[in-house]
Amino acid sequence: MDKQQIARKVLERLKKRYQLKTALTWKNAWELLVATVLAAQCTDERVNKVTPVFFEKWPDPSKLANAEIEEVEKVIRSTGFFRNKARNLVNTAKILIEKYNGQVPKTMEELVSLPGVARKTANIVLGNAFGIQEGIAVDTHVKRLAFRIGLTKNTTPNKVEQDLMKIFPKKEWSNVNHLLVYLGREVCKARKPNCEKCPLNDICEKNI
DNA sequence: CTCCCGATAT
DNA sequence: ATATCAGGAG
Numbered sequence: 001m002d003k004q005q006i007a008r009k010v011l012e013r014l015k016k017r018y019q020l021k022t023a024l025t026w027k028n029a030w031e032l033l034v035a036t037v038l039a040a041q042c043t044d045e046r047v048n049k050v051t052p053v054f055f056e057k058w059p060d061p062s063k064l065a066n067a068e069i070e071e072v073e074k075v076i077r078s079t080g081f082f083r084n085k086a087r088n089l090v091n092t093a094k095i096l097i098e099k100y101n102g103q104v105p106k107t108m109e110e111l112v113s114l115p116g117v118a119r120k121t122a123n124i125v126l127g128n129a130f131g132i133q134e135g136i137a138v139d140t141h142v143k144r145l146a147f148r149i150g151l152t153k154n155t156t157p158n159k160v161e162q163d164l165m166k167i168f169p170k171k172e173w174s175n176v177n178h179l180l181v182y183l184g185r186e187v188c189k190a191r192k193p194n195c196e197k198c199p200l201n202d203i204c205e206k207n208i
Numbered sequence: 209c210t211c212c213c214g215a216t217a218t
Numbered sequence: 219a220t221a222t223c224a225g226g227a228g
Contacts, residue, residue: 022224023224024224035224036224036225037225037226039223039224039225040212040223040224040225040226041212041213041214041222041223041224041225041226042213042214042215042223042224042225043215043216043222043223043224044223044224046214046215046216046223047224077213077214078214078215079213079214079215080212080213080214080215080223081211081212081213081214081225081226082212082213082214083212083213084211084212084213084226084227085212088226088227115226115227116225116226116227117226118225118226118227120224120225120226121224121225121226124224137224139224139225140222140223140224140225141223141224142224157225177224178224181224184224185223185224189222190221190222190223191217191218191221191222192218
């Protein structure tokens with residue numbers, strides 16, 4: 001069975017079990033950008049506890065651009081890396097006001113130029129807020145599962161993304177991220193993967 | 209490569 | 219106590 005066939009089965013089986021959207025709470029590109037930045041090394045569950053307060057205080061870039069950095073730090077503290085995240089979000093808000101008319105840009109190049117935004121975050125925003133399949137968001141779950149299943153021999157996010165882009169059809173790129181993340185959280189966990197309960201058990205190389 | 213960093217599971 | 223959590227920058 002080649003990688004394309006495995007990829008087809010992965011999509012087919014996981015689509016029966018999981019949703020095709022993020023577990024983050026957001027209602028526009030700005031909110032998704034903020035939520036995704038906050039999600040670095042933090043569970044989406046935790047992010048969803050912080051973002052309602054955040055969006056109430058700073059519902060758009062113009063509000064956040066004028067915020068006190070200490071207040072932002074206070075609100076997002078529980079998500080970890082709070083100093084970096086607060087500084088990056090406020091600076092991003094200022095850039096959006098100055099260069100992008102207060103709007104979240106819709107290209108990879110522009111998004112990754114923002115502080116605290118690299119390909120993973122940009123892919124999430126492009127795919128989910130704008131419906132643009134520019135690449136595949138490779139986070140800790142996607143990286144781990146792609147390697148374990150046997151879809152890649154690489155371990156760096158960029159190389160894993162390149163491998164996955166060759167294997168999965170473009171229209172599924174956003175779904176690849178969502179489905180692998182959900183399986184990674186529930187079954188193929190970093191510490192104790194539950195292979196017995198895994199819907200991919202028979203097609204997985206189990207490179208654990 | 210290291211650093212950023214609080215919350216949670218094991 | 220330690221590993222890990224929807225990463226990114228220096």
